[in-house]
Amino acid sequence: MFNKGWVIGGIIVFVAAAAFPFYWYQIGQGKPFPKLELPAKEKRCVESVEFMRANHMRLLDAWRIAVVRDDLLIYTSTKGDKFEMNLHKTCIGCHTSTERFCNRCHDYNDVVPPCWDCHVAPSEIGKGEQS
Amino acid sequence: MTLTRRKFLKAASVAALVVSARPSAGRAFELKGRMSPGPKALQAGQWGMGVDMNKCRGNCRDDCLAACHEIHNVPYIPKPEHEVKWLFLEPYENAFPERSHRFLSKRVREKNFFLLCNHCEDPPCVRVCPTQATFKRQKDGIVMIDYHRCIGCRFCMAACPYGSRSFNFRDPRPFIKKINPEYPTRHRGVVEKCNFCQELLEVGRIPACVEACKEGVLTFGDLEDPTSVVRELLSEKPHIRRKPDLGTGPSVFYIT
Amino acid sequence: MLEKTLHGGKGYWIWVFALAVCIGIGFIAYLYQLREGMWVTGMSRDVSWGFYISQFTFLVGVAASVLMVVLPLYLHDFKAFARITALSQFLAVGTLLMSLLFVFSDVGMPMRILNVPLNPTPGSMLFYDTVFLPGFMLLNLIIGWTAMGAEKREVPLQWWVKALIYLSMPWAVVMHTVTAFIYAGTPGRGFWMTAIMAPRFLVTAFAAGPALLIILATIIKTLTRFEVTEKAIQKLVTIMLYALIIDVFFLGVEYFTVFYAHIPEYALTFQYLFLGINGNCALVPWYWGMNIAILVAIGLLVIPGARTSRPVLVAACVIALIGLWIDKGFVLVPAAFIPNVFGRIMEYPPSWVELTISLGIYALGTLIITALYKVVISVREETEIL
Numbered sequence: 001m002f003n004k005g006w007v008i009g010g011i012i013v014f015v016a017a018a019a020f021p022f023y024w025y026q027i028g029q030g031k032p033f034p035k036l037e038l039p040a041k042e043k044r045c046v047e048s049v050e051f052m053r054a055n056h057m058r059l060l061d062a063w064r065i066a067v068v069r070d071d072l073l074i075y076t077s078t079k080g081d082k083f084e085m086n087l088h089k090t091c092i093g094c095h096t097s098t099e100r101f102c103n104r105c106h107d108y109n110d111v112v113p114p115c116w117d118c119h120v121a122p123s124e125i126g127k128g129e130q131s
Numbered sequence: 132m133t134l135t136r137r138k139f140l141k142a143a144s145v146a147a148l149v150v151s152a153r154p155s156a157g158r159a160f161e162l163k164g165r166m167s168p169g170p171k172a173l174q175a176g177q178w179g180m181g182v183d184m185n186k187c188r189g190n191c192r193d194d195c196l197a198a199c200h201e202i203h204n205v206p207y208i209p210k211p212e213h214e215v216k217w218l219f220l221e222p223y224e225n226a227f228p229e230r231s232h233r234f235l236s237k238r239v240r241e242k243n244f245f246l247l248c249n250h251c252e253d254p255p256c257v258r259v260c261p262t263q264a265t266f267k268r269q270k271d272g273i274v275m276i277d278y279h280r281c282i283g284c285r286f287c288m289a290a291c292p293y294g295s296r297s298f299n300f301r302d303p304r305p306f307i308k309k310i311n312p313e314y315p316t317r318h319r320g321v322v323e324k325c326n327f328c329q330e331l332l333e334v335g336r337i338p339a340c341v342e343a344c345k346e347g348v349l350t351f352g353d354l355e356d357p358t359s360v361v362r363e364l365l366s367e368k369p370h371i372r373r374k375p376d377l378g379t380g381p382s383v384f385y386i387t
Numbered sequence: 388m389l390e391k392t393l394h395g396g397k398g399y400w401i402w403v404f405a406l407a408v409c410i411g412i413g414f415i416a417y418l419y420q421l422r423e424g425m426w427v428t429g430m431s432r433d434v435s436w437g438f439y440i441s442q443f444t445f446l447v448g449v450a451a452s453v454l455m456v457v458l459p460l461y462l463h464d465f466k467a468f469a470r471i472t473a474l475s476q477f478l479a480v481g482t483l484l485m486s487l488l489f490v491f492s493d494v495g496m497p498m499r500i501l502n503v504p505l506n507p508t509p510g511s512m513l514f515y516d517t518v519f520l521p522g523f524m525l526l527n528l529i530i531g532w533t534a535m536g537a538e539k540r541e542v543p544l545q546w547w548v549k550a551l552i553y554l555s556m557p558w559a560v561v562m563h564t565v566t567a568f569i570y571a572g573t574p575g576r577g578f579w580m581t582a583i584m585a586p587r588f589l590v591t592a593f594a595a596g597p598a599l600l601i602i603l604a605t606i607i608k609t610l611t612r613f614e615v616t617e618k619a620i621q622k623l624v625t626i627m628l629y630a631l632i633i634d635v636f637f638l639g640v641e642y643f644t645v646f647y648a649h650i651p652e653y654a655l656t657f658q659y660l661f662l663g664i665n666g667n668c669a670l671v672p673w674y675w676g677m678n679i680a681i682l683v684a685i686g687l688l689v690i691p692g693a694r695t696s697r698p699v700l701v702a703a704c705v706i707a708l709i710g711l712w713i714d715k716g717f718v719l720v721p722a723a724f725i726p727n728v729f730g731r732i733m734e735y736p737p738s739w740v741e742l743t744i745s746l747g748i749y750a751l752g753t754l755i756i757t758a759l760y761k762v763v764i765s766v767r768e769e770t771e772i773l
Binding site: 211212213214221224225226228229231255258259260261262263264280281282283284285286288289290291292293294297298299300301302318319320321322374377378379 | 426430500573651
């Protein structure tokens, strides 16, 4: 009643399908990490590159909660620099192109954060004025 | 044989539950100590507004509404069913239905009253929100909405007795004439309303509508501070609030 | 036992296929609503809750009516109900699944629904619904399923199942009370602001559940060899009749209070429902229909000769169910927004998208109930305890 052949065959097919990304990665060649456009003038970011690369989304979330819920505005970095916790003024103020900074890395990692559904990306500015 | 299969499945599902219930690592992220209020931020115990309707001649192009809706990217949706409005005008009998009667003076009857979120002392909208997406700030009493958290259940709209809340029935972007890049638009499916210009207060500016009104109808200040402009106005002139019998404690006062 | 759902006659499979088609259509309509936003519904800035939340409310009531079956059986040892508890419990599973899906369909940001358990807010009545509804669904699924298993193996119920049954009794009352509190706790909506809301919710639930159960038992009787005893049916009739009479009393109390005291905030919606305001009268025929339907159902059920004749009884149940559905599943929610807080009238007709999604959800619930009933009936046919 157990249909041994079908069960075992099924398990093999399932494992083979589920493990697809692993051997595909071994066969194929990874895309090179994209080149991100860094701000021309400003050299210091809110925190270190390593920290930002790993935690920028958590930092943004913590900022948002602080500004919206706790009426806070200024962030003092580990180095002691002060920044206004504002996506538009602080982040986009330096990283003026979301396409050549945010999106390149997000595309590479295949993540689609919905930031620009509501926040206005620099490329969107001025659009819709004619209507 | 069936029993062993059953037992195996039971054990497997319990094991799966245990594994999936394991708290994900590194969720905590504490930066609070590094944050402080803006140096120029205006502080108050409870922000409030006085609306002196005697001064409101209406000899303007509704500058107060325009200023607010422009800086906050409030869409203009023509269909009244799906309208989004932070500030709006209503005749006396609609703004104060429980006070209206047939002997109202023509002067009062024909006036359009300036309405907005009352930033109540005890807001029913906050009481009913299942996610705390809408909340009353302890510090300055502003009733805020966290647009990242709102699930769009519209319980707050049912609970608000003032009709101050709007739901984004559709994507607002195409209905915004000129987008202000410094302020986010909203996503379809969330509720929004007046925020007493929290984003201006934190950089030391008063609300946009107050600034825009040339006739001096609107006064804004701290209700906890006896010397504030609002308190001075209230101590001088008789005033009313919308639906005070509901016990919500509106922070917007009307002088008629 | 689940394999029983895979063996059925031609009629069974046609029914399942028809339901699957309805689910598919409803799902497509939902995808459309998800893409476009809620403007494709009939809801508006003024009437911000409509058909979905109404269905949720009505269906929670049907689920809560399990109490009217387990209470006589387990507290009063009314043995005749032993054969219908599973039907009642599985009905609750299906209706609660539908209620949850209706809430889900009503939410503007469904992808964020987990924000509710992630930010538990005991101050919000909706929070309690998100706890008590899935809990009751699970409770009844576990109880019904293990009871059927015990029946199949012809062994008595385990002690812990009995404990769960006793837990489910107060649970049913609390679950429906918090549903009523969603409405009864909103200042400024005079139509909802009444302390009798929760009692009225419970009696309408205890009428609607037995009515539906009698209809379902009759359908099962005509289609299978499983028959609910006349003794059990007549007990259900008694429960339903009392519940309906108490409902009429509660309605009368409400009508007196609002119309005699005549405080506009409380009376205006009732005035709109009975007479219309300034020519706006979309709900007037519905509301009169509700009042008449409940009275007619009571009239039919009090006649002894009528309630023992199955066709008349089923007709009375259908009429009662229609009346109760109009009350709680159609009028109760949108009417509170009419007139709106500015004293204006904005009427609410549900849109086709809303109705199609609702059809899909009802079909899904019916499919679940069908499958669970199939198990019950197959087990009974097998063990020959019919």
